[in-house]
Amino acid sequence: MNSPATRSHPPVGILGYGAYVPEGRVPAKVLAAAWGRTGDGRLPVEEKSVPGLDEDTITMAIEAARHALARAQGTVEASRLGAVFVGSESKPYAVKPSGTVVAEAIGAVPWTSTADFEFACKAGTEAMRAAMAFVGSGLAEAALAIGMDAAQGKPGDHLEYTAAAGGGAVIVGPADLALARIDGSCSYVTDTPDFFRRQHLHYPEHGHRFTGEPAYFQHVEAASRRLLDTLGQAPSDYRFAVFHQPNPKFVRKAAKALGFTEAQVGPTAVVDRIGNTYSGASLLGLAAALDRAREGDRIFLCSYGSGAGSDAFSFTVTGRIEEARGRAPLLEKHLDRRRPIADYGAYLRRAGAVRTL
Amino acid sequence: MSREVGVLGIGQTPVAEHWGRSIRDLAAEAGRAALAEAGIERVDAIYVGNMASGLLCGQENLATLVADAAGLLPAEAVKIEAACASGGAAVRAGYQAIAGGLAERVLILGVEKMTDKITDAVTAALATAADADYEAAHGASFVALNALLMRRYLDERRVDREAFAPFAVLAHRNAAKNPNAFFRHEITTEDFVRSPAVAEPITVLDSAGICDGAAAVVLAPLEACRSRGSEARRPRAVRIAASASVTDTVALGARRDPLVWESVGGSARKALQQAGVSLKDLDFYEPHDAFTIVTALSLEAIGFAEKFRAVDLAKEGRFDAGGDLPICTLGGLKGRGHPVGASGTYQFVEAVQQLRGAAGAAQVENARLGMVQSVGGSGSVALTHVLEAV
Numbered sequence: 001m002n003s004p005a006t007r008s009h010p011p012v013g014i015l016g017y018g019a020y021v022p023e024g025r026v027p028a029k030v031l032a033a034a035w036g037r038t039g040d041g042r043l044p045v046e047e048k049s050v051p052g053l054d055e056d057t058i059t060m061a062i063e064a065a066r067h068a069l070a071r072a073q074g075t076v077e078a079s080r081l082g083a084v085f086v087g088s089e090s091k092p093y094a095v096k097p098s099g100t101v102v103a104e105a106i107g108a109v110p111w112t113s114t115a116d117f118e119f120a121c122k123a124g125t126e127a128m129r130a131a132m133a134f135v136g137s138g139l140a141e142a143a144l145a146i147g148m149d150a151a152q153g154k155p156g157d158h159l160e161y162t163a164a165a166g167g168g169a170v171i172v173g174p175a176d177l178a179l180a181r182i183d184g185s186c187s188y189v190t191d192t193p194d195f196f197r198r199q200h201l202h203y204p205e206h207g208h209r210f211t212g213e214p215a216y217f218q219h220v221e222a223a224s225r226r227l228l229d230t231l232g233q234a235p236s237d238y239r240f241a242v243f244h245q246p247n248p249k250f251v252r253k254a255a256k257a258l259g260f261t262e263a264q265v266g267p268t269a270v271v272d273r274i275g276n277t278y279s280g281a282s283l284l285g286l287a288a289a290l291d292r293a294r295e296g297d298r299i300f301l302c303s304y305g306s307g308a309g310s311d312a313f314s315f316t317v318t319g320r321i322e323e324a325r326g327r328a329p330l331l332e333k334h335l336d337r338r339r340p341i342a343d344y345g346a347y348l349r350r351a352g353a354v355r356t357l
Numbered sequence: 358m359s360r361e362v363g364v365l366g367i368g369q370t371p372v373a374e375h376w377g378r379s380i381r382d383l384a385a386e387a388g389r390a391a392l393a394e395a396g397i398e399r400v401d402a403i404y405v406g407n408m409a410s411g412l413l414c415g416q417e418n419l420a421t422l423v424a425d426a427a428g429l430l431p432a433e434a435v436k437i438e439a440a441c442a443s444g445g446a447a448v449r450a451g452y453q454a455i456a457g458g459l460a461e462r463v464l465i466l467g468v469e470k471m472t473d474k475i476t477d478a479v480t481a482a483l484a485t486a487a488d489a490d491y492e493a494a495h496g497a498s499f500v501a502l503n504a505l506l507m508r509r510y511l512d513e514r515r516v517d518r519e520a521f522a523p524f525a526v527l528a529h530r531n532a533a534k535n536p537n538a539f540f541r542h543e544i545t546t547e548d549f550v551r552s553p554a555v556a557e558p559i560t561v562l563d564s565a566g567i568c569d570g571a572a573a574v575v576l577a578p579l580e581a582c583r584s585r586g587s588e589a590r591r592p593r594a595v596r597i598a599a600s601a602s603v604t605d606t607v608a609l610g611a612r613r614d615p616l617v618w619e620s621v622g623g624s625a626r627k628a629l630q631q632a633g634v635s636l637k638d639l640d641f642y643e644p645h646d647a648f649t650i651v652t653a654l655s656l657e658a659i660g661f662a663e664k665f666r667a668v669d670l671a672k673e674g675r676f677d678a679g680g681d682l683p684i685c686t687l688g689g690l691k692g693r694g695h696p697v698g699a700s701g702t703y704q705f706v707e708a709v710q711q712l713r714g715a716a717g718a719a720q721v722e723n724a725r726l727g728m729v730q731s732v733g734g735s736g737s738v739a740l741t742h743v744l745e746a747v
Contacts, residue, residue, distance in 0.1 A: 042553060208475050214376035 006184035006230050008136025013178020014170050014315070015075040015142060016324060018067025019287035020060045021166035021274055021334040024050035024350055026341040028161050034344035035156050044247045048164040048275030050341060050350045051150045055165070057088045058098045061148040062105045064169035064283075067328035068144065069106060075142070075177040078107040082140020084114040085130050087123025087147045087279045088167075089197070089204075091116060102146065113140070120195060121244055122305025123147060123279040124167060129185060129311055131172040142173035149278035154203035155353055162247055162271070166334070167280020168287045179321045180290060180299065183314040184231050188223035195306035206306075212250070216304050220244065220254045223310035224302045228258075231314055235259040238314075239297040242285030244304035245271035260300070267292055273335050279305075286315075287331045293317040359456040363582030363747075364595045365575040366395025367706045372539040372570035372694030380407075380414045380470035383571040385426035388466050391573035392427075396586065400575065401460035402433040406447030406467040408440055408698035412482040414470050423466060432464075440486035441647060443467065444572070444701025445731025445740030451576045452600045452742075461577060467702025468571035479567050483697065486734045488608035500564065500648070502609055502735045504556040507650040510616060511558060514665040518558045521649035522549040523671035525562045528646060528685045531678060532692025534718035535707075539568045539694030563649045565695030572702040574709070579747070593713045598726070599631035599743035607737045618736035621645075622658035625730065628741040632726075636661055640724040641711060642682050643704040645732035645739075646689040655730060656684075678721065686711060687719050701731030701740060712746040 028043040051060065069078055084103040091098055099114030117123040117130070124147015131143035146169040153163030175181045194215035197204035207215070220243060228234065235241070241260040245251045248271055255265040268285040270277070277284055282303035289299045299315040341347050348354050368390025370383050384405070392398065405420040416422065420434035439446035444467030451463040471479050483499045492502060511518060526546060532538035544562060552560035582594045603623035609615045629635060636659065646652040656667040661682060670676065676684040687693055687707040690700050710716040711724040721727075724746070731740045 209374065210376060210472065210475075213374065 006186050006227060007182070008132055010136065011175035011181060012132050012135045012172050013175040013181040015173040015177055015179065016068040016070070016072025016171040017168065017287055017290055018064040018071065018328050019166070019168045019284055019331040019334060020063035020067070021049050021284070022051045022055050022060065023337045023339040024052060024341055025274070025338045026050050026347045030342065030344055030347065031160055044161050045271065045275050048162060049166050049277070050347060051165040053350060055150070056092045057090050057148050057150050058092055058101045060150070060165065060167060061086050061098065061102050061146045061169065064146060064148065064167055065102055065106050065144055068169040068171050070328040071179070071324040072171045073327060076171060076173055080141050081108040081112055081144050081171070083131060083134045083143035084108050084112055085117055085127035085143065085145045087117035087119070087127040087145070088149050089118060089120055089123060089278055090150045090152060108144070119309065120306035121246070121278045121281060122303040122309055122311055124283045125303035125311040125313070128170060128172065129187060132182060132185065135172050135174070142171055144169060144171050147279040147283040149280045151276065151278040152203050155348065157203070159206065162276040164275030164277045166274060166277040166284055168283030170283065170286070178318060179324045180315040180317045183316055184227060185311060185313040186223060186227045186230065187309060187311045188219055188226065189309035190219070192308035194308055211306070215306065215308050216246065216250055217254060217257065219308050219310040220302050220304050221257055223312040224258050227312040227314060233314060235264070237298055238264060238300045239293065240268055240289035241265050241300040242268040242282060242289055243302050245269055245281045245285060246276045248272050270331070270335070284331065290317070290321065291325065291330045291332065293321055295319040295321060360458060361579035362452050362455045362576055362597045363579035364709050365397070365462070365577040365582050365585065366391045366393070367574050367709050368394060369537055369572040369703060369706050370570050371537045372568050372696060372703070374472045375470070375569040376472060378569070380410055380416060380419070380468055381422055381426045383470060383569060384423040384466050384468040387468070387571035387573040388423065388427040388464055391464065391575050395575040397462055397575065400429060400432050400462045400464040402454055403429060403464045403466060404447040404450040405434065405436045406444035406465065406698050406702050407436055407469060408438060408443045409469070409482040409485070412485070413474050413479065423468070429464070438698070439738050439740070440733030441645065441697050442701055442731040442733030442738050442740050443698035444703065445705070445729070445742065446602065446701065448574065448702060448705050448742060449600050449602055449740055451574070452597050455576050455578060463576045465574045465576065465702060466571060467699035469696035469698045470569045471567045471696060472569055476567065491608040491610060498556070500556045500559055503648045503650055504559045505609070506615060506654070506735065507558050507648070510650060510653065510665070513616070514668070516668060519546065519550055520668040520672070521563060521653065522546040524646065524649040524652045525549050525691055527677050528689045528691035531685055531719055532688025535687040535693055538688040538692055539566060540688070540692050559648060565647045565690040568694040568696050570694060570696035570699050570703065572699055572706045574702060574705055592715065594747050595709050595712045596745050596747050597742055598634070598745040599628035599741070601627035601631060601741045602738065603627060604738045605736055607734055609735050616654060616664070618654050618658040620736055620739040621655050621730065621732060622660065624739040624741040625659040625728065628728065628743050632743040632745070634726060634743065639682060639726055639728050641686050641721045641727045642684050643686065643689065643708060643727070643729040644684055645700070645730055646685055646691050647695055651732065652684070654736065655732070678719070683721050686721055687716060704729040704731060705742060708744045712744055
């Protein structure tokens with residue numbers, strides 16, 4: 001069996017991180033009412049984030065990248081980023097990288113590498129793994145990885161309640177400069193068609209209950225167990241755990257199966273507040289953990305992307321976190337910045353679901 | 358004069374969402390388990406009860422495929438289809454072959470693999486049990502037809518849908534004791550009341566779930582079952598005391614009274630007469646509880662309850678374990694799960710477990726005589742078997 005290394009040589013870590021969530025919020029009850037359903041407490045979340053009319057994955061990625069750069073101040077500047085990777089399943093262009101726009105906007109051009117990653121909801125952590133490889137191999141001094149989505153949920157589909165907007169960015173660099181060292185990571189992938197969007201279609205399709213046990217849970221649990229075993233760590237060694245968060249239930253069920261507690265996953269379950277930000281979800285959860293972490297804390301992260309795969313990571317927070325944290329807005333500030341959208345028509349317009357051509 | 362027919366072996370897979378397994382795989386596992394228990398390697402014929410392998414798995418010619426997978430070529434193999442009653446109809450085909458002297462050892466296999474398709478496709482496949490011209494073409498899914506029945510029952514009887522809660526609650530309670538059941542957890546009346554609608558007034562907890570499974574039975578002349586192996590190691594012999602099949606119109610609208618299921622009542626009467634017993638002699642009854650309304654209509658059709666009284670008797674606990682007539686003793690379709698074409702065979706296998714005294718925590722005390730009933734469509738075909746421990 002293939003047994004790849006879980007850490008790079010030299011070791012790497014996170015120099016800066018940033019989050020972004022648009023301020024629009026549509027209550028699940030508004031969506032339910034539009035489709036004649038009673039909002040009797042069975043809706044997966046209270047409300048979800050919706051991008052503004054002039055926002056998309058690229059603009060939101062730039063916001064998060066700027067926050068990450070602010071926190072990396074003193075360790076690396078934008079012009080020295082050897083790579084800019086954007087992971088998303090809502091790329092504004094089918095052909096043309098989002099990464100070049102982001103790199104230009106933050107001042108990383110022209111001597112940099114960019115690429116867009118697509119792996120359903122784990123495109124963001126896949127970008128992180130690539131950034132780790134760039135830095136770990138010496139191809140780059142530092143590399144920026146972003147997971148960002150303005151997720152598409154078909155009107156009337158159950159996913160419409162949770163398909164949200166937002167994401168995060170991390171700058172990967174040498175471990176000795178990091179605010180959190182990466183202790184190790186691993187990736188677990190199979191051909192499991194639980195959720196997909198075919199070329200030229202607007203909305204993804206999903207396999208209903210098939211998206212649970214054989215898809216999300218199998219992959220998250222396999223990747224998580226492998227990393228914990230390899231590092232010789234137990235769930236109790238971690239202060240926070242972050243799991244890909246398609247809905248509040250899945251996070252708790254996966255956490256419980258692996259032996260993590262609500263105290264570890266509750267603070268990072270951003271889905272409870274704004275829904276599922278797809279490629280952005282794992283990075284937002286990581287931002288929530290870093291916003292609260294102290295020196296010496298360990299953070300566990302496991303993403304999930306349909307199709308399917310999981311990336312697991314283990315971080316150890318360093319003393320640099322304290323000075324870095326205050327240089328950019330905390331995720332909490334983004335979550336509190338809410339502008340409710342009270343009617344379904346306005347929501348559709350914002351979600352880009354009304355097409356005139 | 359026909360021969361007496363007995364059960365030589367049984368086998369089953371757990372009922373579950375077997376995401377990683379194919380219909381061939383499930384059928385072969387259950388079939389091999391039954392053959393192993395029967396202590397035989399070969400059979401003369403294989404009858405496969407299955408409703409929708411064509412639509413759900415893209416596979417017809419199923420019986421031969423399964424015979425091959427189970428290592429039973431070149432035995433005769435044929436699929437028996439009677440909608441949701443397929444599993445019961447396959448048992449009857451095997452019974453006829455042994456009773457009539459056409460075969461000495463027969464394998465009956467009920468199997469369905471539903472989870473390879475998403476819910477919409479499964480709903481469409483199940484709707485083929487209804488009348489395509491007069492029901493399905495008008496958009497009536499199978500659950501919608503049962504919803505019409507339940508609505509009419511509620512209106513005529515003037516009760517709330519909560520009256521049906523005991524059927525779901527008892528099914529889950531019994532399923533919790535069955536290691537092969539799909540839903541191994543208990544539910545409360547409150548859970549039932551709060552359950553979300555599928556097609557009003559039917560909710561999730563009125564309905565048997567979509568799942569996969571295979572159950573198998575080896576039938577042989579009763580004498581062969583009695584004389585096999587050493588007495589100490591031989592399970593108690595079980596004979597098929599009666600087998601009956603009765604049909605009615607496929608379309609509900611063509612019935613005199615859609616709340617009176619003549620096929621269910623007719624096949625029960627015929628079977629009881631054939632067995633020479635009466636309802637009160639039964640130690641348990643396995644109804645085709647695909648929806649709670651079906652359980653109520655079945656209990657009324659066989660005459661255990663008067664019209665509109667089944668819900669009252671259920672409330673009194675008369676169908677619970679330890680009641681007058683325990684039903685769904687290992688969870689029924691609701692609790693064990695309803696892999697459609699396999700359900701009739703599961704019921705039969707479970708009845709054999711009860712009569713052998715091998716039903717574990719779900720054992721009905723001193724079970725000697727049981728009746729199992731498999732119903733296809735909205736009461737359009739009913740297969741009834743009476744089994745007796747001998």
